[in-house]
Amino acid sequence: MPIESRNEEMILLKEIAELLNEGTDTSDVLSGVLKKLLDVTGLQTGWIFLIDDHGKHHLAAAEALPPVLADNHHQRMCHDDCWCIDRYNKRKLNKATNIIECKRIEDVLEEGAGDTGGLTHHATVPLRAGHERFGILNVGSPFKTHFEKNELALLEAVAYQIGTALKRIKLTQREQETALIAERNRLARDLHDSVNQLLFSLSLTARAGVEMSANKEVKQTFSYIQDLAQQALGEMRALIWQLRPQGLENGLVSALRSYAEMLDLSLETKVTGAASIPGKVEEALWRIGQEALGNCKKHSQTAAARLFVHISHDAIVMTIKDNGCGFQYEENHEIPSLGLKNMKVRTEALHGTFQLKSKPGSGTEIQIQIPF
Template identity: 80%
Template sequence: MSVETGYEEIGILKEIAELLNEGTDTNAVLSGVLKRLLQVTGLQTGWIFLIDENGAHQLAADEALPPALANDEKQRMCQGKCWCVNKYNNRQLNKATNIMECKRIEEAIEEKAGETCGLTHHATVPLGAGQERFGILNVGSPNKMHFQKNELALLEAVAYQIGTSLKRIKLTQREQETALIAERNRLARDLHDSVNQLLFSLSLTARAGVEMTQNNEVKQTFSYMQDLAQEALGEMRALIWQLRPRGLENGLVSALRSYADMLGLSIETMVNGAFIIPGKVEEILWRIGQEALANCKKHSQTTEAVLIFHTSKDGVMMTIKDAGCGFHYDENLDIPSLGLKNMKSRTESLNGSFRLTSKPGSGTEIQMYIPF
């Protein structure tokens, strides 16, 4: 390798490192780096698969895919298995591999799914940092059948930079989540020490006013104020619970039991499985459970609910139901309330599925499944 070529590669690595250090959004960072990598290397096509601990891949970035791979909203890239992903999952991919036939391209040709623009092969490079593995980088060009050693070395260096950046983003997100929890705890403490105490004092003052006056109209006014203060106090306590769920450290089911008790609900629980739930999933289920139990308290016209909780190595299913008044619901129409829509969107934010069942006089049931 000449001195000039060496300086050029150092410049490429420096430029890509600057791009990787600019953002905290994984897909945006990967898209920007992939595009720049292809520009400076003269390669035409590339894509990045992020692969989770279970071996499932997702297309995180792509550039200039041929129509055979880009058609149908890139479904061919998002589904099915291929040789590079299999090698990665079998831990047979430890460095840049030169050169791998593309199973997805071969299948597209067999099925006459579209133009391949001369792309038949690609180089594959694992993305990682230390012992952590994140996925693979694939790059290629039309009719390119061989990568030189210096090309593979450059791709490995870039892949290592990408892996280090992914680890940094992951740690940053974890730090932000920790800071968010700390801020929630602070806000909950401040609400308890200030607004909660003011409402309690207002309730006592109104009660004293009822006892001190003989005027019926004034008594009614003070009674109304006391009722409002008590209602606001209940809402505030529920809000504090949402911000800082005491008992969540003892498990989600225990926390939901305590929350139901705070609302004045009697809850029957059935638990199956003993697998650990990821923190993000537990947080989502906690929020959904709160919303569901609050709805039961406000709308079901019953004080009894059932919680069914099932965990496995692949995911968790939670069901909350009541035998209350129910309501008309057609699953082919939009979900009727904002609270229920929030439950659905929270579930789907983690690639989960949400199901709502309700009929007048037959109660309401919500069921959600979140994979992990």
Template identity: 75%
Template sequence: MTEENKDIGILKEIAELLNEGTDTNAVLSGVLKRLLQVTGLQAGWIFLIDEHGNHQLAADESLPPALAANQNQRMCHGGCWCVNKYNTKKLTKATNIMECKRIEEAIEDYAGETCGLTHHATVPLGAGNERFGILNVGSPYKTHFKKDELALLEAVAYQIGTALKRINLTQKEQENALVTERNRLARELHDSVNQLLFSLSLTARAGVEMTEDQEVKQTFGYIQDLAQEALGEMRALIWQLRPLGLENGVVSALRSYAEILGLSIKTKVTGAASIPGTVEEALWRIGQEALANCKKHAQTTEANLLFHAAKDEVVMTIKDGGCGFHYGENLEIPSLGLKNMKSRTVALNGHFQLRSKPGNGTKIEIRIPY
């Protein structure tokens, strides 16, 4: 078999692997393992890197003990030359990294055996204008990669980038389908079960007024109380699934929710952009939690909501003039609700900022890119 036919066979096999799954880590682990097998290379790892330059070890294979120690801690933290080159956009094609900074530091720290691995090739992962991270591969005592080896790695990296783009699009479609289904369920609950409970409550109330028998009155009264309680829980469930009015925007929904809580809310909206459903859903959940905190803890009935939609990010700020509390950036977030707000924001690669002082109220700012 010629070298060219061998490379075509490798690319075909890699493509088949990449088309099989939708779980990012599983797909990357599988393709990395197979890539090393068919090329004869012995070690490799894949970093996924977000738009803020933060890297995540998404897959690794046959790392030497010095790098694999403490659950790959050395690979998960700190910087290195290949990640720096990627973040500064100097890494545009497959290239030799003459020395690996992580291995060099491991040797200096006497962290364990490196098994002769000193150099690696590094390849950016991308598809079109989208960038996802880097692929690194190497072997013990291999200090140079030939042009045809780098060309093959570039072709594989492009396949991986295309697969990652496909997986991301599939996940977004699934998320949108989930939101759509939740909206449908919320509408059905409102139009059917909610109305039935309301009718039951009215019927029980009429029964109380129509009978003179005290035992029957008590029974109808009990039914009415149960119907009202169930109606309240149903309305809360509908709001959790999809608040009525979110079709008019998250600000309108939060304004309605504040009214239900008994809060007076002032809103200011600037900018105009179409916000993805997943981002809108997260902002609703975060805003809901923030307003509930105002009601429960701030000792005030007034709140302010600022909402700015730019072409590439949305900024939402909720603040109150209530009692506030002691908090600094170096302190742990004090409540589960606030932690949930931050985790929802971070899950969408956003930035969560909390400011509060006793007597000066609380301010929460959410920035989410899209």
């Protein structure tokens, strides 16, 4: 290989390493690296699929795709599998592969759906760091049907850098989540040890004032202060529960049952199946369950609810139902409250599905399904 070519490759790898080391947002990092790779190598088109442990892919970055593949928010790239993803999921894609005819492009040509701009093939490279796998890098150019060995070697080097950066970002996010939980626990302890105790003392003092005072108006004032203190104490305890879920170490259902007791809400529970639930999923379901039970207490005009949890080897389904007053809601319409919207956002952030059913006089049902 000519010295000039080697120098160019070293410069490219250095610049890509700098981009990867500086970035913390996966989407921005992958887009920047892909653009840099195409600019330097002279290749025109590229895209990156990130693939989860269940083989589900999503388009994480794309550069200069033919319009027929970029239209409708990259619909053709986001749905259905293709040969490269199939080979990756079957663990038959372990190194840079010279050329793969693109099934998505072939489908376009067969359907006469649009112009591919001469793009018919692409090289594909797995993104790895050690034994961890993250997805694939695909690159190509119009009418290019062959990659030289040195081109494939360069793509493998870049792919390894990307894989290593993705692992670093993943570890960083995990550390941030751990730090956030620790900070929530610290704040919960501070609230319990200071504000919570002050409110409790205020309630006792007001109660003593009621018993000691002979003046009717003074008694009413102290009684009003006691009621306010008790109300504030209840809200403070609920806030502490939200910050630090006491009992979650005993499982999601146990924690939600305890939370319902704190709300003076009768909760019937049923659990089917068994599997280890990832911490992130359990935390999300805990927050969603809190919001749902809080809504039951505040809005349903009933003091009872039912909780059903079904756990399989790769997903969990949680359903919370009440037989309260319900409200008018049609499926596919805008969700009517911020709390319900937050539940949906939490669910979809983990690639889950959120279903809401409610009718006046027929109660409300919320069902959350999250894969893991």
